[in-house]
Amino acid sequence: AAGDAAGQRCGLIAIVGKPNVGKSTLMNALVGQKISITSRKAQTTRHRITGIRTRGQTQFVFVDTPGFQTRHSTALNKSLNKTVMGAIGDVDLILFVVEAGSFTLADAKVLSLFKPGIPTLLIANKLDTVHRRAEIAPWLKGMQERHPFAEFVPMSAKNKGDIERLFGICEKYLPEQPWWYAEDELTDRSEKFLASETVREKLFRFTGDELPYTSTVVIDKWDEEKSKQYKRFIRIAATIVVERDGHKAMVIGEKGERLKRISTEARQELEKLLDAKVFLEVWVKVRSGWADDEARVRSFGYE
Ligand code: GDP
Ligand code: K
Ligand code: MG
Incomplete structure (x- = not known):
């Protein structure tokens, strides 16, 4: 793309939330390749991991983070939390991931870290596991009162159509500027x-x-x-x-x-x-x- 940066968009999108809500699954689906490991265990993700996806004129640079640790204060957990704080300090957009229909104390703690001013989407993930869909609308209304979310995105990280839709939503929040990475780069990790x-x-x-x-x-x-x-x-x-x-x-x-x-x-x-x-x-x-x-x-x- 050298020499033709006109019309390019590029920006940093942090994926944040408590452990096990599906952050790494979401990042891999967005990148289109498994960059960040996942499992049903909490604390699977330990590092800040960048995943890059370039589509059309837009380069999306996602940052997957460890789930914020609130239970034990070991050196490892302190380091994980510093990683999360570092990741949300200076981004264009935050994807705050929760399980659709649920909001626990651990979710609230993560949300309380956000600085005002950065547009934040509420990603209500794992919608496929919600049996009573009718309860989602009132739940979203409650979430609206907790934080000035820019948009609500009820979805499943395992659903391709939802991932497509999410790209369209995220794009608007990324500034016009030249790309930071080559078009085919997937991660900054070795x-x-x-x-x-x-x-x-x-x-x-x-x-x-x-x-x-x-x-x-x-x-x-x-x-x-x-x-x-x-x-x-x-x-x-x-x-x-x-x-x-x-x-x-x-x-x-x-x-x-x-x-x-x-x-x-x-x-x-x-x-x-x-x-x-x-x-x-x-x-x-x-x-x-x-x-x-x-x-x-x-x-x-x-x-
Ligand atoms: P993280 O700790 O937030 O990074 O969560 P992971 O991405 O490691 O996922 C935790 C577990 O949730 C894994 O077993 C995933 O397969 C599962 N998971 C993630 N997203 C979804 C989803 O949309 N639907 C369902 N049913 N399971 C999901
Ligand atoms: K996990
Ligand atoms: Mg993870």
């Missing part, structure tokens, strides 16, 4: 980062609720080798860091079955994401108390 997140997603999906959310993934080795057979060939070694021996046994599973499943599914997804042949090794290590230790939280990549 491949290495996406790899560690992919392993973490499989870890979360294949372990029960007993595995604390504090477990994390570190990439120890990343070697892209020349190959005659494949366009790209990447050797990756990842370590899952857990807090206790018992958690380690849980991740490995009986006869190593669970760890095998985690690494197989992560490899398959990474091959698609990186468009490469991937050789992935996954190890498990115990480091007790890392989520309470600020220096270690930083060393694992959380600001």
Whole structure:
């Protein structure tokens, strides 16, 4: 697009809300590719993740955030909250995501962080799970009294038509200015980062609720080798860091079955994401108390 920035629109859109309302699912649907990992567990998203989508003359730059943590005040949670605050400070539009028909204390806490002046859409997500649709209208009316939302968008992040409609709504709020990224860019995150997140997603999906959310993934080795057979060939070694021996046994599973499943599914997804042949090794290590230790939280990549 170099040299022809006339008529271009571009802007930053923050996706904010309490854990598990569907923020990352929404961002992936908007970007059209899985950039941000999702699961039914709270605290799946730990970083500020940018997802980019360019359509026609408009470049939408979405920022997915961790759900605001209100329950425990560990170093990890403090860092997550700082990430959310940083993301909503200077954006063109906020998508405040809640579950349609519901508004809890945790939702209210997130809403109370918003500075006045930034247009905010109420995204009433998971509409597909609402059986009594007639109750949505009075609920929206109540929401109108809580905050001067610019618009209400009852929708489902899993419905393509709703995603299309949301693009049309968001576009109006983005200023006319040249694009910040190339037309085909999808994220500002590195491949290495996406790899560690992919392993973490499989870890979360294949372990029960007993595995604390504090477990994390570190990439120890990343070697892209020349190959005659494949366009790209990447050797990756990842370590899952857990807090206790018992958690380690849980991740490995009986006869190593669970760890095998985690690494197989992560490899398959990474091959698609990186468009490469991937050789992935996954190890498990115990480091007790890392989520309470600020220096270690930083060393694992959380600001
Ligand atoms: P986040 O914590 O806000 O980022 O939430 P996620 O995107 O990780 O989603 C949490 C859970 O809600 C996942 O199991 C999603 O599949 C599910 N989910 C997200 N959006 C919808 C939706 O529109 N409808 C339904 N039924 N489930 C959804
Ligand atoms: K989640
Ligand atoms: Mg998320």
